[in-house]
Amino acid sequence: MMLRANYTYVLRLLGIYEIEGRTECKYGLVMEYMPYGSVYTLFHRIDNVPWGLRFQILHQVALGMNYLHHVLQPLIIHRDLKPHNVLLNKFLDVQLTDFGLAKNEASVSSNQSIVGTLSYMPPEAIESMPYKPTKEFDIYSFAIFTWSVLSGQEPYQHVDRKVITMLLLLNQKSRPDMELVNLWTSQKMVPEAIELMQECWDGDPGKRPSFSAIIERTNEMNAAYVDVIDSEIINVLNQLKQRNSSHSQTSSRSDCVRTDPKPSVPDSDTFSINIFREILNRAERGEPSADVSDEDEEDKDSHTESDSPKTSSPDIVDAADFLQSNLSHIVQAKPDLNEVLDILFTRRTISQEELDTIKVGSAHEQIRKTLHLMIRNGPESCMEFIQVMDQLHVELMTFLKDIKHQVKR
Template sequence: MGCLRQISLPSYILIINFVALTFAQPDVALYKNCTTSGTFNNDSTYGSNLKSLQFSLSSNIDESGFYHSSRGQDADTVNAVVLCRGDVELEICRSCVNEAIRNLTQDCANQREAIIFYDKCMLRYSDQSIFGIMAWGPGFEKWNIYENVSDNDWNTFTVTRRSLLLSLRDRASSGDSRLKYSTGEEQVPNYNTMYTLVQCTPDLSLGDCKSCLDACMQLIPTCCNRSIGGAVYKPTCNLRYELGTGPFYNQTVPYAVPPPPPPPPSLSGIEIFLIVASIVIFVILTVSISIYLRKRKQRNQHHKIEKNLSVHEAVDGIDSVESLQYDFATIRVATDNFSAANKLGEGGFGPVYKGRLPNGQEVAVKRLSKGSGQGEQEFKNEMSLLAQLQHRNLVKLLGFCLEGEERLLIYELLTNGSLDQILFDTINGQNLDWDGRYKIIRGVAKGLLYLHEDSRLRIIHRDLKPSNVLLSKEMDPKISDFGMAKLFLQDETQGNTMRIAGTLGYMAPEVFQGNISVKSDVYSFGVLVLEIVSGHKIHNNFENGNNTENLLSYAWRIWREGEASNLIQPTMKTSSSSIPEIMRCIHIGLLCVQENVANRPPMASVVLMLHSMSLPLPEPLRPAFFQHSSVETNMEMPLLEASNYSVNEASITELHGR
């Protein structure tokens, strides 16, 4: 017997609690997610495209149980993916998909993105590209809560389960473009047969299918470790196992992966000579063309280009955002000629002004300081990234200006300013209750998860801190300032850099060796969480006998001493009902700042920890300690200059500060 994990995300809708891991009701949705990435009007082009696409989905599915399609162009494009379980008959598959469409039309009306899972099918649609792209969320897990494997049989059980899942993973990932699916059985001593199923959407590559299933297997210890039955579902893959209940799938697959073709007949000597000669000629031609193109490019680089670059020349890869360009005169009028009265503050590479566009919309305008070559590159980076990112917890780019020496970014105006202005203010900080702080923590976590795993790009922010978290009128957090962000390919999670970038105190220790990864952002998030809980800055002093500690070392010490509640800001201790949540956030924060990169949880796990109080947390290990500095300092410097810098120094005059 089993149940679905309860995850109380606002946009996650869990449909039913299971009393058995087997499914007696085929038409009951297991889980659905009506995401908050945006909405559409019923009479909009996007809405018409979605209806047209939904109408065609069921009839276009064939025996393989997989289908994907698109409708529309540009911002009105709708992409959809349908996947039925590999053993399901065609008519049952189509019936399941029709029910999924009906369900999403009713419960996720006007949402630009949604996903729903049934026992026999999954339907997903989005205004973002989703074909051939591995996605780790949103998803869910379920497991049998009534029966666990005994201690005596534990080792044998886990070895059998892992061996079976790995072999099925390899078989499924080797499938063709119509089906990546595999099942298997294995006898477990002292128990009955274990039945196991794994599946990927067949648009994934062999490597992505393996990686997706590996991610599912990594979640088993946190959800289903000792359970005799468990399952993990992701948008692009899933796995399930059951012990002693009999097969939960049809052992005859309606559509089988075709066998590999027979080996070609052996070639004669003449044929081999002709093939080799053709290859040699092709290689010579390819090398010659490459040399010619390289020389032509070098010649072209010697020509002068116009001082005022066009959008295509100034910013690589942002052809799609030309419509967001404003002329400088419009922005100058909107900000009253960048008057001091409209100045909101000083950003990383220039001042930020409040403005009002001709249509009456209030905006924030970031003006790049003139003569800052480094800042110009960050400006281009930020613009090209933000133009492609859409999430409720990321600041929204409304437009930009590239005119002469002027470089401007136009954002939505967030009336409550940045988190640091409230959190560390004597009066405002006292008024920020735990509900508001918890909302900010969870919102920032979702924003980072989107950057790391759920967006079309994989992005490491590299400068997460309170001043780069902006707050809306409703106190919803939005991550801002992508000037130092690093872009990765979808299947990359880490890399090396020749430039150290970030803010002291929020930078993970591995960054100083030129190594960056999504776990670098996880570290910064952990520091942020501890600051939000305590109301103290990372560089604040804490007395410990004759010594002083920074926030990390202080939090770690009192955690080990069993006095972690002393870290909580006194104004939040008045509500005893909030203490368990606050203590859990301290625990999560310490997990995120562990010195060893491998020990830090990914943001997908962090989001799950924040929304499931019943999920057990591992004990945190020693965090990375940094001596405090009296001044928060942003920096970006070549890695070769790192030898001039000591993390134990209070001043950093050797660095390129901003």
């Protein structure tokens, strides 16, 4: 099912693995690494998630669900849409995951038991036994998800599961506390989001809008923040990186997701996993050429002052600052990056995996993803990007550099 759901806002399945044990075989899924966790963890790590990012999340989730409901044949009903199952990639773009309860429409049957997360389940799923899930199940879940994104809270927090069940059974109009979202009605597009949310959790499933209609409205909400979303994402990424950095200093290496265990004598299972990880890492890097040796690095940088770090020369540091300060200008100028990306790929500045990720979505999205990637990959990548842009987009780069000099004056 995950292989079929191959879409920009659905988590990619890279492969599966098998480990043969003495008594049984163990299996696992290998998926893209999501460095910033889920929407749930985002709201626990960032004190005030900016509104542009909130509306981008809502729109991208709607796009992903629209793909599952209206593009795939047979369609997929997710049945467990919630903040924990909406992951965020390194650009803070949405990745829908956890298809453990998902069903093809053709294979859905009446179920005698309640499956899913109770707080995100529609009343009809609790009241009617047996219940056959429909697309309207996911639409109700999207409404509760919207409430969570607007309020920054979990629905029915600290309320016992049995009490939630009774609330929904005794009163189908019972919903999460509206006071927590009405606090923000002065915020741009929040009233429109509340209106959509209430339509999506209507007690009559037939009155809930489809995701094909929902995406038109979330697109308008998202577009209202187009001028600030890039700077918001940069700020949030910086906050997350700082938190991750401080956490990594206080936690042991064994707690790090990316760290391979190093037993003195690895058993066959550990050895196989380490080999598999190395294969994935090489593929992710696009099979880069051999690393430069320490001696070569010393020779290459012999012309620099001995007390200066290799990556701190003024031009390289300026390159990262230059891209970050001009990010919005470049996105709005919308330069053609096809040839730029081809050159960066040839130089191995970006990997095949990164190139595939970038070349999805609108021109604005591709440019934004490229700039975020260059900034995240460090000053050297920024310098490479600027050098190529200087060759292919002379007028734009001259204009941006003139702005920088005027600001300095």
